[in-house]
Each structure stands twice: as structure tokens, then as C-alpha cells.
Amino acid sequence: MNTEPRQRYEAVPGRNAAIINRPQTIVLLLQRAKNPVFVVGSCATPEEARLVARLAGSAGCPVVATSTAVRSFRAGGLPCIPMPAMEISARLADPSWSIGSKEPPHDLVVMFGVPFVISSVIESGLKSFSPHLRVVSLDRYYHPHCYLSFPTIPEDQWLIQMEAILKEAVG
Numbered sequence: 001m002n003t004e005p006r007q008r009y010e011a012v013p014g015r016n017a018a019i020i021n022r023p024q025t026i027v028l029l030l031q032r033a034k035n036p037v038f039v040v041g042s043c044a045t046p047e048e049a050r051l052v053a054r055l056a057g058s059a060g061c062p063v064v065a066t067s068t069a070v071r072s073f074r075a076g077g078l079p080c081i082p083m084p085a086m087e088i089s090a091r092l093a094d095p096s097w098s099i100g101s102k103e104p105p106h107d108l109v110v111m112f113g114v115p116f117v118i119s120s121v122i123e124s125g126l127k128s129f130s131p132h133l134r135v136v137s138l139d140r141y142y143h144p145h146c147y148l149s150f151p152t153i154p155e156d157q158w159l160i161q162m163e164a165i166l167k168e169a170v171g
Helices: 023-032 046-059 069-075 085-093 116-129 155-170
Strands: 036-040 063-065 108-112 134-137
Touching: 023 046, 023 108, 023 134, 023 155, 036 046, 036 085, 046 063, 046 069, 046 108, 046 155, 063 069, 085 116, 108 116, 116 134
Parallel strands: 036 063, 036 108, 108 134
Antiparallel strands: none
């Protein structure tokens, strides 16, 4: 397991992400969050989109799909809110904004499938300018700007971890 950023030039010194060691950690964060939101990017495959939609559905939180991820969600009949990645990052930084019917602000953002360079910029901005938010990455690459992140792991191990998280969340 590697805790080095995928592209070193994107990582700045500072507080790094804690490593997701147990599926219960993610499930507890989702249960304790008052207004969580999932952000799914264009790197998510249709199968991964279904997996994330099930996890978000079990937590009762909205899914924002960016770019071509919208097609994956709509093709699978999965609910999502289309929005560009940079726009959702700007809106999440605003403590008076909420995408769902719950009271603002969002307190937990779960990022998945957003291209690494874009997600690194978004996560860095949210970490620096949104003290009301915790950002978690469920990508299989280490993201140093998040509150929690997987280490860089092979895809087969990542799938096992995601299935364990889903099993723990759904029951």
C-alpha cells in the first residue's frame, strides 16, 4: 500500500489524509453526517456508478454526477444531479448552499471517479476554505488533501474494500 500521491507535483506540504483501514469507518462517517453528498466524476465506470449509487442510497444522500458520469447514471436508471466539477466545488464551499432538501450546509463530501488533477484542486480548495466540510475520497489512489482516503491499491483490492463498505452500509 502506497501513501504517496499519484502525481507528486500536486501535493503540497500540510496535513495529509488518514488511511481508510476498515469499511466501518466510512459507514460511521456517513451515518453521523447530517447532510452528506457524493460527487462522482467521469473516471467512474457504469459498474462503479451503480456501486456508488447503492452506497449513496443506503445513506440517503444525493449524488452529483459530473461530465460523462451523467450518462453512466442515466443509462443505468440511477438518480443523479448533473453539475460540472468546478461548479459543485464552488457551491460546496458556500456554507449557505445545499443540494437536497436538508438544511445547509453539507458537512461531508464523498469524492469518487473525478480525474486526479481536478479532484486534487477541488479537495485542496475545500480543505483550505471550507472548515464546515470533511472531504473523503473513495478512489483507489491516495488523495493527500482529503480527510480520509484509500492508499494507492490495485483495482482488485479496491473492489474488495468497496464491496465490504457496501455490505456494511446495506447490511
